[in-house]
Amino acid sequence: MKKILSIVLLFALVAMLISCGNTNNDKNDKVDSPDTTAANENADTTEKEEESNEAFVCKLSGGYEIVIGEALPDLGDYIDCSEAPSCIHEGMDRVYTYDGYSVTTSPDGKGNDNVSEVSILSDSVLMNDTITIGVSKDTVVSALGEDYTEAFGVMTYEVMNATVSVILDDASNVMSFVVALAQ
Amino acid sequence: MDNTNINEIEEVTEESSEVAEASENEATVTAVAEKIVDELNDDPETDEDLNEEKQIDEDTAAEERSSEDISNDATTDETTSRNNSVTWWVKALFVIALTLLVVSASLLSFIMVVSRDMAFELGSKKEFKRIEDSAVISKVCKVVNDNIDTYKLGTYNVNLRFFGFINQKMKVNVVDTKAPEVELYNLRVPMGTRLDAEMFVKKINDLTETEVYFKNKAPKTDKTGNQEIKLCVSDSSGNETLKIxxxxILGDTYSFVLEYGDDEYLNKIRGKYPDVTDNELSPIKIDEVGQYTVEFIRNDTYNVFNVFVNDTVPPEATVKSLVVRTGEVVEAKDLVVSVTDKSEVDISFKDEPDITTPGVYDxxxxxRDEYNNVAEVASKLAVCCIPTELVLEHGFTKYELNSKIFENIGAQTGILSLSTEFESIIVGDNTLTLAGDLGSLDLKLTVTDHKAPELVLKELRSYVGVEVAAKDFVRSCIDASSVEFSFVSIPSVNATGSFPVSIIAKDASGNSTEKQTYLHISKDTLPPVIYGVKNITVRSGGTVSYKNGVYAIDGVWGDVEVNVDSSxxxxxxxxxxAVVYSATDKSGNTATVTAYVTVTGVSYNTVYSMADQVLGSIVNxxxxxxxxxxxxxxxxxxxFRYSTRTSYLMGNFVEGAYSGFTIRSGNCYIYYAVTSALLTRAGIENIEIQRNDPSNPHYWNLVKIDGSWYHLDTCPHFAGxxxxxxxxxxxxxxxxSQNEVAGYYSFDESKYPDTP
Known part of the structure; x- marks a missing residue:
């Protein structure tokens, strides 16, 4: 009887040892190694950074391309240039007025002045081949899509790193068209 | 007599009584053995008997032991009773031998009796009653190997084991001695029905194959009437059951005659047999001519009636008249519009018409359908001498065409005429229709054209750079088919002057004509004309559309783009x-028109009106x-969205508020101005407050609510x-200002009312 009991206890002990070993192995299988986890996180972060790095490009008639969030390109002679302090960041904003549009630059905190806003002022200039003052709402939707919000006569698009605000008049024609760096 | 002698006598007496006792024991043993044998022959033994036997055996064993004891005791007196001992031993041995013999014989008999042949009834329960019902036998005898299938006839060998070591075979026969259990129907059938004994059978219960047959001859059904029929059902073991x-036998009223394809046949049958089910009527195929037997069972009676499906309806046909050419192959079905019949229909001419001779024939x-039902329908057939195709050169008249088509029609004039519009006939292949009261025929007409186009050209005036086409030089061109025009050599339009140009006109049949004319090229000096330009008035800070309604057209080049100089x-x-509109044609001629844009100011009324419009949606x-x-x-x-674009409006409340309401963006001053206009129009007292740092101004509102002043700033703050x-x-x-953005709300407190 004693022998039988001893054998039974021995088997139980061996079974416990085996199950602990398997549990440990399972845990090892479920948990990523620190290197792998970090690599995955970096990959996710990189993807997000890549998405936010896409910038809205304003292509104006005359062949000018202005990239929101980047330095002001050479657009020729401006009609007017003014400077004013900002209420939402340190430093001065500059407003350059050209024939039919204006460009505002803002300091980025790293010593650079980057384009923070492009406004269409008249239909003497076209943006992205179709958009200007006076075109219909349908023209805007055809160019920018259906993914916008609308309130109090203002259509707002969030496109890449920019916010596009389109103000319509009573006839649903474009009265104001502004592309600004997303705040 | 002394004590010793008394003792000896007593001992001898004891010995004698012991021997007598032994002898009695022997006799008891023998009787017991005999009793056992008798009991085996009588079969059932009770446990009581068994126990008694057991007790007897024990007694016998005890007695034998006591006999041994006695014999042991007797040795001590060997000298005195030697003669008596020898006799006793012989007797004892004899008894023992006899006993053994009897026991063996009894045992053998016992085994033989228990293992004699047994019989089971087919399908019965497997019970070895002989063994199981006896307490004694069931103790000493076990069935070891039992492979009997009581549902299968045959002889089976069973092994019995006695006393745990003696094996004995026993035969078991499975037999069938039971006759089949039979239930029959009574039958009701129409005359002429072929009878089968199986038709009477409702149910047979037997474990073997059974056969049903008429005990006497099969009954006849050629006369109506009632009979009693004897039927015999026997099984494969020869057991028989006889039943009546x-x-x-019923008359013709129990037969149905239906028309082939009759959709109402089920209702007609149910009219006589209302409870007959669809399943029972399923043998009837109303779309197949034939005889069907319907069988159904009601109240233990098997009923049969016949159904005959016949087709007696001839086909229904619609025909038409036909016009054919002489010698053409004509089939009867060519004159058939439609045929209706439940079966296949064969169509033929009663008399074959003569297709070789022109004429109109009845x-x-x-x-005729599959069941020989026939219908005859009359029609007309016109045989005409008309060609199948013609080839004519373009330029023929309608009269000439008709003459050609009907030149051999002879006496059949008037049967057909040309129904195709003459004007629709073109050079090339045409299909003409000749129609009449009796029918129509098609005719292929090929119209050829061997005549070149009649071409008349004109001189053309154009301008440098303006491309010209060959057809531009064509005044007129007459041809039977479509004509394409091309240059012999494409003329240059890059220089002024008069140049000869050769034009080729080619029709669809390949006929062509070449002629010459002149191209006169001069310089375009006329600019486009700009339409729709007008002076524009726009409010300061607003946007403007210069091109709305403006366009330019050039006399040579058509639409021309309008450019605007609003620099x-x-x-x-x-x-x-001043705004300058210009349009330049491809010849380089430019038109300009100047208009004026007047940028005006804004009034308080305009701003408050805009504020009222907003308040109408947000307050009450x-x-x-x-x-x-x-x-x-x-x-x-x-x-609103923060923008410094309109910072130049700082300090100009009306312009600032107007700009804010219009373009929904601005700096802190615009936020202040729009908020102030809304508060004022909402009846809430408010004043302007600004940071006391002229180099870095900031504007916001002070509002009076419930008698106290508070700060209100709608402008966004620094990120973070x-x-x-x-x-x-x-x-x-x-x-x-202390904890977040240093000096953000730094102001001269002496200039403004205190807050709570």
């Missing part, structure tokens, strides 16, 4: 500015001042230092 059933068409216009400053009279202020604060912060600046106290704005 009733047979009623023909009879015969329609002199400053929409941020009131004043009048039931709201408190605090609630109205919150609605205004929420609307501005949600619908957001705050809901609604009805704040001086302490709160100071705290922001």
């Amino acid at each position: 059933a009733k047979l009623a 023909v009879l068409l015969v329609f 002199k216009v400053n929409l941020n400053e009131q004043g009048s500015y 009279n039931a709201m408190s001042d605090r609630d109205k202020a919150w609605a205004i604060y929420s609307w501005v912060t949600a619908n 230092h957001k705050m809901t600046a609604f009805l704040l106290t001086d302490a709160q704005v100071k705290a922001y």
Whole structure:
């Protein structure tokens, strides 16, 4: 009887040892190694950074391309240039007025002045081949899509790193068209 | 007599009684053995008997032991009773031998009796009653190997084991001695029905194959009447059951004759047999001519009636007349429009018409179905001498065409005429239709064209750079088919002057004509004309559409793009500015028109009107001042975007508010101005407050709510230092200036009312 009991206890002990070993192995299988986890996180972060790095490009008639969030390109002679302090960041904003549009630059905190806003002022200039003052709402939707919000006569698009605000008049024609760096 | 002698006598007496006792024991043993044998022959033994035997055996064993004891005791007296001992031993041995013999014989008999042959009835339960019902036998005898299938006839060998070591075979026969259990139907059938003994059978219960047959001859059904029929059912073991059933033979009223394809046949049958089910009527195929037997069972009676499906309806046909050419192959079905019949129909001419001789013939068409039902329908057949195709050179008249088509029609004139529009005939292949009262024929007409186009050209005047086409030189061209024009050599349009040009006109049949004319090229000196230009008035800070309604057209080049030079216009400053419209054609001629853009100021009325429009959507009279202020604060912060583009409007309340309402963006001053206009129009007292740093100004509002002044700032704050600046106290704005953005709300307190 004693022998039988001893054998039974021995088997139980061996079974416990085996199950602990398997549990440990399972845990090892479920948990990523620190290197792998970090690599995955970096990959996710990189993807997000890549998405936010896409910038809205304003292509104006005359062949000018202005990239929101980047330095002001050479657009020729401006009609007017003014400077004013900002209420939402340190430093001065500059407003350059050209024939039919204006460009505002803002300091980025790293010593650079980057384009923070492009406004269409008249239909003497076209943006992205179709958009200007006076075109219909349908023209805007055809160019920018259906993914916008609308309130109090203002259509707002969030496109890449920019916010596009389109103000319509009573006839649903474009009265104001502004592309600004997303705040 | 002394004691010793008495003792000896006593001992001898004891010995004698012991021997006598032994002898009695022997006799008892023998009797017992005999009894056992008898009991085996009588079979059932009770446990009581068994126990008694056991007790006897034990007694016998005890007695034997006591006999041994006695014999042991007897040795001590050997000297005195030697003669008596020898006799006793012989007797004892004899008894033992005899006993053994009897026991063996008894045992053998016992085994033989138990293992004699047994019989089981087929399908019965497997029970070895002989063994199981006896307490004694069931103790000593076990069935070891039992492979009997009581549902299968045959002889089986069973192994029995006695006393645990003696094996004995036993035969078991499975037999069938039971006759089949039979239930019969009574039958009701129409005359002429072929009877089968199986038709009477309702149910047979037997474990073997059974056969049913008429005990006497099979009954006849050629006369109506009732009979009693004897039927015998026997099984494969030879057991028989005899039963009697009733047979009623019915007349013709129990047969149905239906028309092939009759959709109402089921209702007709049910009219006589209302409870007959669809399943029972399923043998009837109304779309197949034939005889069907319907069988159904009601109240233990098997009923049969016949159904005959016949087709007696001839086909129905619609025919037409036909016109054919002489010698053409004509089939009867060519004159058939439609045929209706439940079966296949064969169509033929009663008499074959003569297709070789032109004429109009009366023909009879015969329609015969699969069951020989016939219909005859009359029609007409016209045989004409008409060609199948013609080839004519373009330029023929209608009369000439008809003459050609009907030149051999002879006596059949009037049967057909040309129904195709003559004007629709073209050079090339045409299909003409010749129609009449009796029918129509098609005719292929090929129209050829061997005549070149008749071409007349004109001289053309054009301008340098304007491309010209060959057809531009064509005044007229007459041809039977479509004509294409081309240059012999494409003329140059890059220089002024008069140049000869050769034109080729080629028709679809390949006929061509070449002629010459002149191209006169001169320089285009006329500019486009610009339409729709007008002076424009726009408010300061607004936007303007210069091209709305403006277009340019050139006499040579058509539509020309209009360009606008608005470089002199400053929409941020009131004043009048020139705008130059221009349009340039491909010849380089340019038109310009100048208009004026007047940038005007804005009035308070305009701004307040815009504020009222917004307030109409966000506040109502039931709201408190605090609630109205919150609605205004929420609307501005949600619908405005920070921009420094209109910073030049700082200090100009009306222009600033107007710009804000129009383009929904601006710097802190615009936020202040729009908020102030809304608060004022909402009836809430408010004043301007600004930072006391002229190099870095900031504007916001002070509002009076419930008698106290508070700070209200709708302008966004620095990133990372957001705050809901609604009805704040001086302490709160100071705290922001100290803890969040240094000096943000720094102001000259002496100039403004205190907050709570």
